[in-house]
Amino acid sequence: MTDTLAIIPAAIDTYRQPVVYMHEDCHICRSEGFAAQTRIRIDLGSRWLIATLNVVMRGGWLNVHAAALSASAWEALGASEGDRARFSHPEPPASTSAIRAKAYDGRLNEADFAGIVRDTLENRLSDLELAAFFAACAGERMDTRETVSLTRAMQAAGATLVWGGRAILDKHCVGGLPGNRTTPIVVAIVAAAGHLIPKTSSRAITSPAGTADTMEVMAPVALDTAALRRVVEAEGGCIVWGGGIHLSPADDHFIRIEHVLDFDSTGQLVASILSKKAAVGATRVLIDIPVGPTAKVRSAHAARVLGSMLISVAEAIGLHVELHRSDGSAPVGRGIGPVLEAMDVLAVLRRNADAPADLRTRAIDLAGKLLDMASGSGLRSGRDLAQSLLDSGAAEAKFMAICAAQGGFREPAPAFQSTEITAPTAGKVAAFNNRLIARVAKLAGAPRQKSAGVRLLVRSGDRVEAGEPLYEIHAETPGSSNMRAAMRRASQIS
Structure with a gap:
């Protein structure tokens, strides 16, 4: 032949x-x-x-x-x-005409976006063609109507979970903060309160860890739809990898290109978030928007634009969304990297005396807001309930039950190699660069090497003397000189 x-x-x-x-x-x-x-x-x-x-x-x-x-x-x-x-030779992709139209500032409809999504999933569009599409949509070049159409097209391309009319809670963080691993704690608290929260999360693409990477060091996350449903019906919540259950499947393809280009379209970010929430069957969603000079959202104006678009599109597709604006000026917790972040999560759930206070506070704040949304009473007592469920050990017990239902709990093991990076002079910690800290963690091997990453030893405002440790670099391979070289290379990246 x-x-x-x-x-x-x-x-x-x-x-x-x-x-x-x-x-x-x-x-x-x-x-x-x-x-x-x-x-x-x-x-x-x-x-x-x-x-x-x-x-x-x-x-x-x-x-x-x-x-x-x-x-x-x-x-x-x-x-x-x-x-x-x-x-x-394949048939030429029909959606290239829609991409050309958008490049010339045309307005696309739901059928146009559905064609782009379909051709993306069938790999009919090359990376260059997808890059042209994202460039044409960059910044705020997609209006609300187009964003609604793209959201619906992305959701329709995959499965949608149905929960029989019950209230389904969910939360999402738009990202940009290393170590901000509140999700496992929030899911445990909300499920312990008796609510349903089927949380699907992503793996890292360019960050030191995604929620799925962190959860995976403690329990299996590659569940199919039937297994996800069994876990949620049994325990009220789950934390699983979304890539295994065909929810808004075009999103991973889009994210791969967007990260290479290193810019976001507000409309595509909104469609990415909300298509996944709609696909998981959520009815009430809390979205955390960290704002800081080195976070993904860098100004109050950008947060307002993003928040307004999220609310408008959510209303159009039948989702109740509330926003939570948080401090994005520094990493959250001490660990950055799958194992180190998992250790922080467990320290909070286990109520350890040395658990990172900022991670605990953020998780309680978010869980409290979700519980208020669930009650629908207008009363703001959710935070007190969230704190009591955490302090009593109910959240820890629920988390362990969820891990068991997903396939069994594993205690995260720290890396074999670490080296301290010390202060060159005495002074005060004035600020953190989230991007550089994340870069150091990735150069150390995270997220592919699960125990690799960075452990912070100081916080903003701390005073340090020359020679005192600032942070540790953890790696699975020997050679602290190599880790120091990685730190030096990262410090040269703006």
């Missing part, structure tokens, strides 16, 4: 971008005119996908009679070594 090749796994991680590797002398490349970056349709039995071609040159690692697939492509096709796949 002239249009088929044997396929092998390339064992290359390209995240969610399917990639196919072919030899430059491959007969299919020659006959079809395939060249580097060509979009190629690959059919294997009843499954198919569209991948981007990378060409392996003569003398390289690939045989001329085989094609290699990246890890994501191999998994998506359900391939086995020795399979033969068919390679052809």
Whole structure:
């Protein structure tokens, strides 16, 4: 068969971008005119996908009679070594006309956005085409009507959980604060109060840890929809990875491109948040917006614009949303990285004397507001209830029950290697740069190395003497000199 090749796994991680590797002398490349970056349709039995071609040159690692697939492509096709796949040119993506229209400041409707979402999920759109779409929508170039349409299109592309008309609570933080791991504590408190809170969370893409990464060091998070429902029906809450249950599935593709571009569209951020909340079946949602000079939201004006859009779109899709503006000037807690953040969460739940007070206070504030939203009475007594559930140990017991229902609790283990970074001179801690602290944690190995990261030893306002420790860098591999080099490289990044 002239249009088929044997396929092998390339064992290359390209995240969610399917990639196919072919030899430059491959007969299919020659006959079809395939060249580097060509979009190629690959059919294997009843499954198919569209991948981007990378060409392996003569003398390289690939045989001329085989094609290699990246890890994501191999998994998506359900391939086995020795399979033969068919390679052809795909139909051009219909949604490119909508992207061109948006680039010229046109207004898109729900059908336009649905086409872009569909072509994204089928990998019909290249990264360049998606980047053009995000650039056309950057800043505030999407109006409320368009944002509602995109939100609905993103939700409709995946599953939506239905809970029989019951009130379903949820919370979300727009991000930008290292260590701000309030979610496991809030879920435990709210579930201990007898409410339903099925929390789906993301893994980190460019941050030192996502909520799913932190939770995963304590309990399994890769649950399917049926397992999620069993946990919530049994315990009232869960903290699971959203990528495993097909809720607003285009969002991860969008986030991958947005992080490379390093800018956000307000409309796309709102659609990302609210499509996931609608898909999980939430009815009442609290959204935390940390504001600070090195947080994701950097000014009061930006917070007002984002908050107004969130409320307007939520009303249009039938969600009750309330906002909580918080201090985003510094990291929260002491640990930054999956294990270190999990240790902070457990210290708060276990009421340890040395538990980080800022993480405890934030979690109680958020849980209290959610409990007020749940009561619907207009009374503001939720914070007292949240604090009593935490102080009594009820929240800890509920958290352990949730972990058990998700597959069993694991005690997080600290890293084998650490090194202290000390103050070069005496002085007062005036401010933190959230982005640089996060960069140090990532250079140390987080989040792939679960116990890697940064442990803060000072807070804003503290006075330190020369030589006193400021923070520790934790790593799973030896070599404190390497960790110090990582710290020095991070300090040069603005």
